[in-house]
Structures are given as structure tokens and as C-alpha cells.
Amino acid sequence: MLRYVIRRTGAAIMTLIAASIVIFAFIHLIPGDPVYVMLGDGATPDQVAALRARLGLDEPVVLQYLIWAGNALQGDLGHSVFFETPVTQVIADGAETSILLATMTMVWIVGFGIPVGVLAAMRQGRWVDQGLSGLAMLLASVPTFWVGLYLILIFAAGLGWFPSSGYPSIFEEGGLANLRYLVLPSIALAAPNAALILRLTRASMLDVAREDYVRTARAKGISPTRVVVRHILRNALLAVVSAFGFTFAALISEAVVTETVFALPGVGRTVVQSILRRDYPVIQGVILIIVCLYLVINLLVDLSYRMLDPRVELE
Amino acid sequence: MNTPILSVSDLVVSAGRNLQIVRGTSFDIGPGEILGLVGESGCGKSMTSLAAMGLLPHGIGVTGGKILLNGADITHLAPHQRVKQGCGRIAMVFQEPMTSLNPVLRIGDQIKEAVRVHDRTASPPARARELLDMVRIPDAAHQLDAFPHELSGGMRQRVMIAIALACRPAVLIADEPTTALDVTVQRQVLGLIRELCDSLDMGVLFITHDLGVVAQLADRVAVMYAGGLVETGDVVPLFAAPLHPYTAGLMACLPDPTSDDPLLPTIPGSAPRPDEIKDGCPFAPRCSRVQDRCRRGPVPVAFNDLGQSARCHFPLNHEVPA
Numbered sequence A: 001m002l003r004y005v006i007r008r009t010g011a012a013i014m015t016l017i018a019a020s021i022v023i024f025a026f027i028h029l030i031p032g033d034p035v036y037v038m039l040g041d042g043a044t045p046d047q048v049a050a051l052r053a054r055l056g057l058d059e060p061v062v063l064q065y066l067i068w069a070g071n072a073l074q075g076d077l078g079h080s081v082f083f084e085t086p087v088t089q090v091i092a093d094g095a096e097t098s099i100l101l102a103t104m105t106m107v108w109i110v111g112f113g114i115p116v117g118v119l120a121a122m123r124q125g126r127w128v129d130q131g132l133s134g135l136a137m138l139l140a141s142v143p144t145f146w147v148g149l150y151l152i153l154i155f156a157a158g159l160g161w162f163p164s165s166g167y168p169s170i171f172e173e174g175g176l177a178n179l180r181y182l183v184l185p186s187i188a189l190a191a192p193n194a195a196l197i198l199r200l201t202r203a204s205m206l207d208v209a210r211e212d213y214v215r216t217a218r219a220k221g222i223s224p225t226r227v228v229v230r231h232i233l234r235n236a237l238l239a240v241v242s243a244f245g246f247t248f249a250a251l252i253s254e255a256v257v258t259e260t261v262f263a264l265p266g267v268g269r270t271v272v273q274s275i276l277r278r279d280y281p282v283i284q285g286v287i288l289i290i291v292c293l294y295l296v297i298n299l300l301v302d303l304s305y306r307m308l309d310p311r312v313e314l315e
Numbered sequence B: 001m002n003t004p005i006l007s008v009s010d011l012v013v014s015a016g017r018n019l020q021i022v023r024g025t026s027f028d029i030g031p032g033e034i035l036g037l038v039g040e041s042g043c044g045k046s047m048t049s050l051a052a053m054g055l056l057p058h059g060i061g062v063t064g065g066k067i068l069l070n071g072a073d074i075t076h077l078a079p080h081q082r083v084k085q086g087c088g089r090i091a092m093v094f095q096e097p098m099t100s101l102n103p104v105l106r107i108g109d110q111i112k113e114a115v116r117v118h119d120r121t122a123s124p125p126a127r128a129r130e131l132l133d134m135v136r137i138p139d140a141a142h143q144l145d146a147f148p149h150e151l152s153g154g155m156r157q158r159v160m161i162a163i164a165l166a167c168r169p170a171v172l173i174a175d176e177p178t179t180a181l182d183v184t185v186q187r188q189v190l191g192l193i194r195e196l197c198d199s200l201d202m203g204v205l206f207i208t209h210d211l212g213v214v215a216q217l218a219d220r221v222a223v224m225y226a227g228g229l230v231e232t233g234d235v236v237p238l239f240a241a242p243l244h245p246y247t248a249g250l251m252a253c254l255p256d257p258t259s260d261d262p263l264l265p266t267i268p269g270s271a272p273r274p275d276e277i278k279d280g281c282p283f284a285p286r287c288s289r290v291q292d293r294c295r296r297g298p299v300p301v302a303f304n305d306l307g308q309s310a311r312c313h314f315p316l317n318h319e320v321p322a
């Protein structure tokens, strides 16, 4: 087990190094002089020289990378060109919104996708199953922003149950009740992914239900519920768990859209604005953090898969 | 034979509304008796046994006849309903040991699960060990923690038998339990089944397509063809003098070590699928003794005084009744 974790972590670090080189090179792929691009046409020579010095662009490229990566390791992702504050500060400002949004979204995906998938499988072919599978198909195929706009139209503008935009911190006035600002966005973000997990859970339950060992379990005379939970679901989840790595990747890009539609002050919106402002240090910082998160999540998915399935050798 | 523990009468199993897969099969099994059910693959042996277990797959059901276990009607009960109604002492071992155990659960847990359902007074871990000892798994205490993939096919089949024994079965059904195993392992598992049948006074329905195995193991034989039984009888007289031409044909296909003819005889043609069966004797198209009346109407049962019976107009080894 430990050896596997070490080997797998080593591989993740190699990936991270490769990704960091690509992210670093990004600033040099900008056509023309990146400093002019960032500052715009009206920049004075003094400003240009100052930014060039701050970004270390006068050094040889390899040295530039080593300095940048070394700083990143120490938690210094440089300064935002637009805000003039540390990039880590800019990201931290959006982190609360994004982390809470992601958590709530995951709660919907797991809490809705898996149980409803099980239900559909157990009612295979009946109207419950056909209704749910149709709904899942629909949700998986409509874009997030469209779901978001409809949710706003119905539940915010129409019924007035939830706010339509913005998010005041839970540490400000309102406290935890401010979470209601995230209900609609998290549903919009969860919808297509929960639909995929639902369909995957259903399909995988039906596959496992045909296995010989499920018949063995039934032959023992244990209750049908126990057959479903202990024998079918337990094995069906193996396929579902391994899909969570992909779900996470899909969530990141869709979160950017959702935060924009609902005007949430999250990291996703920061990225969009930073792209429009050509604030390259912020973009680089956010991408680097996303890559790290992605690697960690996939490592966790791999490990939990291996713990759920004794057939997979850990060596 | 004394009072049967498992009694199957006129069992009909159908897929959908009117495709009969098993057509009016009857047999009895007494305590301590092994009934060998033989027939070519596809003739309905597994469907008969699954019906007896209450485990027929979706879309297939019992549409006629009765299954009695110690007098209780279990025809339309699933296993968990049988347990609830106190008639759950029937268990089954399946053909494929490699896929019949749950890959993510330790075998000890899979055995204990069955123990808990049937045996509220026993301590599950102690009983699980006892069961592994009964099926001659060496180092039982240690093997309880193993996962199925860590065991060989023969060992897995022993675990399957242990799970089956957890309900203290009055009847054990074994559906081709050794077909997937090596010959030496096969012999050990057959020996184990014989031994358990004797020591536990358990009735056994042993299903196989291998007449040689039946000759070795069974007390009585039932030969199945196209969803129905064509001949039943005690093993010795049946092998000495089969009544039904199909039984005789199967026996002619057994390899004879004293013969130097490398080519084994075969029965011409192939067994009909359930949707191809016509009126009259289903074996008629392949039978060497066929006559006109075989192709129409119901076929009578011929008996002899050794307890053999066969569904045939013109049985072999049998003087034509006056």
C-alpha cells in the first residue's frame, strides 16, 4: 500500500512539473512582447521597464522558470498586474465562494445521482425508470448556462425562492443563511454531472445484477434489499468511483461559466476577468492550483478504487 | 424409496407467455439419495434446477406443476420467502466457481452471511469454520480471510458447497459443479458430494451432461431431452439395459477404453430448441427405431419391474406389452 502511494505520488509530481513548464511557457507564447500586451498601448517606457524587471523577463528563460517554480513552491505566485496585490491574495478572495460552490455541487451529485440511479435500476423498464432516464438524458445534454438561466427565471425571478446572483460571505451579515445564494448555481453546475453519475450508476447496477455471484447471494435467502446494497451496489460503485476524476475535470470548466451566469465572486470569475485584463500571473497561478487539485483528486480516486476492489494489486 | 424430501411434479417452465423450456418434468428425491439428471446442453437442466431454487431469471417462470419440499409447496417462493416461511432448507451449487463468489467480499463474510440467515443460534464465525472443515478446506481459520481471487477453482467450489451447507439443506442441487474443473479436482469434489450426502443424509440433485459422472456418483438417473424426462431408473439397471433409444444413444457415445476404434459414435442430428419441438416424441427425428405413430400424439410411459420407466412407444430391452 505505502509503496503504491509513494510510486503514485512520484508520478503525480512528474506530471505537475511537466504541467508547470507548460504553464510557465504560456507567458512566452504570447505573440509580441508580453509586457506591452499586459499593459496595453498606453504604457510608458518606465512602466514597461518596471514590469519587465518584476516579472524577471530579463533573465535567461531557464533561470526564469526556476525562479518562478521556486517561488511557487514557497507559496509565492507573483503579483497581479491589475490589482497590484499577490496572486495568492487574489485567489484567496474567490476561494470561499468556489470551495462552497464545489462542495454543494458534489453533495447534489453524490446525494442525487447515486440513489436515483439505484432507484432507476431497481425499477428497470417501468415508468419511473423511463422518466428518470429521460430526465437524465435531457440534463446531460443541455449546457450549464442554459440550465442556470432557466433556474434563475423560474426560482429567482418567478417564484422568488432564491436570490438570482451574487454571494455575500458566510462570515458577513446573514451567516450560514447566505448559502442560499449558492443553491441555484450549485444545482445548475450539478445537473449535467449528476445526470451522468445517475446514468452510470444505473447501467452499472444492471450489469452487476446479472452476475453469477448475485444469484449466489439470492440463493442464500437474504433479503432483496441486502442483495442490492451489499452485493450489487457495492460492486457497481467501483465503476462510479472511477468516474469522479472525470467529473471533477468537467466541473472546473463548467464552474467558470456558472460563476459568470450567477455573478458569483469566485475563482472562476476571477479567471475570466483576468483573461480579459490580460493579467497573466493570475491566470498562471489559478491554472497551477487547478492542476494540483486535479492530481490530488485523481490520486484519491485511484486509492479508494484500490481499497474497494481487493483484486487490484497494490504493488 | 421412502417418502421423498423433494418432489417435483409436472413442472412446466416457460419463457414469456407460451415458449415452454421445461415441459412436464416429474421426479422425487429421498434423503441420502443422489439423483443424476443428465442431458445434452440446452435441454432444460439448469432451468429445472433454478425453478426448484426459486431463482428463475427475469421473464422466465413456472407456469405449471408443483415443487414440494418436505411436503411444503415452494413452487412460487423466492429463497428469502422460503426462509421466512420455514421451508428454506434447499441450496444450490452452480457451474461456474470462478464467477459465483462476490469478488469484493472475504469468503468468511460470504459464508457468515448465509449462516446468519438460517441459523440464529449458531455463532457465525465458529459455524463458518466448521463449514470450511466440512468441505475439507485446509487451514480453514486462515482461509476465512481470503478473497475469492486468491483461491483455485476447486477451492472456490468447496466454498460454494460450504455456503450451500449453511442452511443445513435437506436437498442440495448441484448444477454441473465440476464441469469447469480439472479432472483430478473434479474427482475430489465428486467424492466430497457423495460423502456429504451420506453423512448429512441429504438428498442431492446432481446435474451433468456427462453420463460417466452419473454412473460413478448417482443412485438414480433421470435422462432429460428437449425439456422433458425420457427415462428414469436406478443407476445399475438403467446402465445395464436402457429402455429409451436416446439413453442408449448417449451410452454408446461414452468412450470405451477396450475398443480401438478412434471414432466415437454419435447420435445423428441435434436436439431441438424449445421453439422447434413438434407434436409427438421430440426424439423421433433422430431416432433409429422411429415409426409413424412416434410423430403424433402423446407418448405412453413404459415400465419394467426394476423400477425403470421411459416415455417411448418402442422401448429397447423390453417385451412389448400384450
Ligand SMILES: Nc1ncnc2c1ncn2[C@@H]1O[C@H](COP(=O)(O)OP(=O)(O)O)[C@@H](O)[C@H]1O
Pocket: B015, B021, B039, B040, B041, B042, B043, B044, B045, B046, B047, B048, B057, B059, B060, B273, B274
Ligand atoms: N432467457 C431465456 N429466454 C428464452 N429461452 C431461454 C432463456 N434462457 C435459456 N433459454 C433456453 O432454455 C433452454 C434450456 O436452457 P438450460 O436449462 O440452461 O439448459 P441446460 O442447463 O440443460 O444446458 C435452452 O434451450 C435455452 O435456449
Ligand SMILES: [Mg+2]
Pocket: B042, B045, B046, B175, B176
Ligand atoms: Mg446448464
